[in-house]
Amino acid sequence: MGGVGEERRSLPPTSNDPVGLNAYLILAALVFSVGLAGVLTRRNAIGILLGIELMLNAVNINLAAFSRFGGDLTGVVFALFTIAITVAEMGVGLALVIAIFRARRTVEADRLDLLKG
Amino acid sequence: MTPIPAPPIAWNALLPILVLAGTAMLVLLADLLPPRESKQHLGALALAGIIAALVIALVRWGTDVCGFRDMVRLDGYALFFDIVIAYAAALVVLLSMDYLRRRGAESGEYYALVLFAACGMMLLASAGDLIIVFLGIELMSLSLYVLAGLFKSRRQSSEASMKYFLLGVFASAFLLYGIALLFGAAGSTNFERVAAAAARNPHDTLLLIGVALLLVGFGFKISSVPFHMWAPDVYEGAPTSVTALIATGSKAAAFAALIRFLTTALRPLQPDWTALLWILAALSMTVGNVVAIAQTNLKRMLAYSSIAHVGYMLVGLVAGGPQGTSAILFYLFAYVFTTAGTFGVLTLCERTGGTPEPDGDGAVDVREYAGLGRRSPALAFALTFFLLSLVGIPPLAGFFGKFYLFGAAVRAGYVWLAVIAVLNSAVAAYYYLRVVVYMYMREPEGAAATLAPSFAGGLALAIAFIGIVLLGVMPAPFVELAQVAVAPLLR
C-alpha cells in the first residue's frame, strides 16, 4: 500500500473469476437505487440516513470491483477512506438528530418546516 | 519479505494546510485548559494560524510543487485560492469574536471547526486527484454542517444544519458514485490520467455517466440551479457568521476544484460540458435574481443573490480560455470581500434585533433596517457600499468582476449568454437598492438603539472595504495575478 514502484500496485489476474465486472456494477447500481428510494420516500431522519449509508456503500462495491478487475489498488485504498468518512458523516448526522430531538421532540423530516424552502 | 521503502513526503505541498490543521488542534487543546471568562484568546489563536497560512501562501507565490504521487499540487492556482480562502476565514473569525459572545454561543470548537473547514477548502484548491477532491469536500462540509447547527437552542439553526447535512451528504453520494465510475472508465483517479483516458475514448458511456454524476455533486456544493434548494434555508437558519463562511469560502473552494477538474481532467470533453454549463449558468442567474426580488428576509435574499452570482461565475467557465478562467478568479476574489462585508454588517446589526423572542434572529428583515442611515451612519454606509459592489456599480470591485466575465463571454462568442447576464444584473439592482432605500428613506418603526461595531468587527469591515476599493480602483495587477494563476491549468 505504501509501494512506490508501479508493479507493486497491480493485483493478480482474475481470469478465473466466476462472475464478471458487470455483475458487481449491476449489484452496486441496485444497492444505490435502493438507498436513493429510501432517501426519497422515508420521512424519518434516521431512515434517510440509512438510505444515504446504502448509497455510499454501493460506491464501495464499485470501487472494490473496479480495483479488482482493473488491477489498480487505488480503488481499494479509496474505499478505505470512503468508509472512514462515511462513519464520520453518520456521527455528525446522528448527533444532529439528537440535537433536533432534544429541541423539538421529533425526527420526522416533514415537521422541520420553520424554514420554508 | 522485502521492506517497503518510505514514500517521499512533500511537506512543501501541504504547508498552508498543515499550519491550519495544527492551529486547529492547538485551539482544541487550549479550549481544554481551565476555562476563562471569555474565549476571545481562542479566536486570536485561530486568527494567528490563518495569518501564518496567508503569509506562507504569499511567500511561496511563484513556486510550483507536486507531491504524494501528484495528488496534491501547490501551484500558482492553488496559492491564489489559498489567499482567497485565508482572507474569507480571517474575516469570518474577526466577525465571530464579538458576534458569538453577544449571542451567548462562544465555544472553542467554533474556531477549530472554522480552521478545519478552511483546511478542507485549501485541500480542494490543490487537489490533483479525485480522492483529494472527495477528502477536501468532506472535511469542509462536515465542519460546516456542525457550524450551521451551532446555536443548539435555536430551532432554526439545528433545522438548517439538518437540512444542509441531509442534502449535502446526498450530494456527496452522487459525487462519490461519479468518481467511482470515472475511476472505472479511466483506471485512475489522477486528473492527468483521466484526461489521457478521456482523450483516448471521449464518448465512453461509463465516463460520461461518471462526469454527469460528478457535476451533480459539484452543482450542489456551489449551489447552482437546479441543485440550489438547500441554500436559502441554510443561509437563513445558520448563524450569520457561518453563513458568511458558507457563502464565501466554501463556494470559492468548490469552484477551485471544479475549474481545475474541468479544465485539466476533462479538457477533451470541453464542448460537451460547455453546453451543459451554458444552461446551468443561464438558469442560475435568472432563477436566483427573480426569486431574490420576492424576499424580505435579508439572509434569504443574499442566498438567492449568491445563486445568481454562481451563475455569473459559470459564464466565465463557459467562455473558457485564459480570459474566462482568470475572470472567475478575479470575480471570486472581489465576491469574497463583498459578501463577507455584507454579512459582517448583518452580524453587527443583529445586536439590537427588534424581535425579543429567544428564537428570533435579530435584525434580518429588511424593514428592521429602516432608518439605519440615521441611527448608525457608518454601518449604513458600509452596507450601501457592499451592496453597490454586489450590483456592480463602477468603480467598485464588483463592476470589474462582471466586466471581465461578460467581456470574456462576448469574446468567446457567447453573446446571448452575456446579454442574459447583463439583463440579470439590472434585475439584481432592484432588490439590492431596495435595502439602501429602506436604510436612508424610511423611518424606523418604534425606538431602535444606535449601533457601534466592536473593534474586531470594525476591523473586518475595514479590511473588506479596503479590498473592494483596491480591486476596484486598480484591478489590472490583480487580473494579472489571476492570469498567472490559471496559466498552469491551461498549458
Added chain:
Amino acid sequence: MSFLFAGVVAAALLGIPHLLAPRRLTPVKMEPFECGKDPIEIAEGRFPMKFSTVGILFILFDIEMIFIWPWAVMYLQLGWFGFLEMLVFLAVLMLGFLYIVRKGGLEWE
C-alpha cells in the same frame, strides 16, 4: 511464539481483575448483557439519549480499525516509518479522546 504471547496476555487480562478487583455482585451485574438495559424488552421501548451519545462516540473510535488493520498486516515491511506514522495517527486520535473526556462526553450522570 506469538500465539503463546497472545494467550498469556489474554489470560492475564482475564485473571488479574479476579485477583485484584473487589467482587460485588448485584442483580444487574448478573444479567447476560451488562449494559444497563433489560435483556428482554419490547422492541419499540424507549431508552435514554445517553446511549446514543456513547454509541456515536463508539463508532468514531471503532472505525479507526479501518486504518490500523491494513497497517497491522504489513507493519514489518513498513518498518520504522510506518510505525512512526501510526503513532502520529494514534496521537491525533488520543487528542480527540482527551477532548471528549475533558468536555464530559463520557459522564453518565
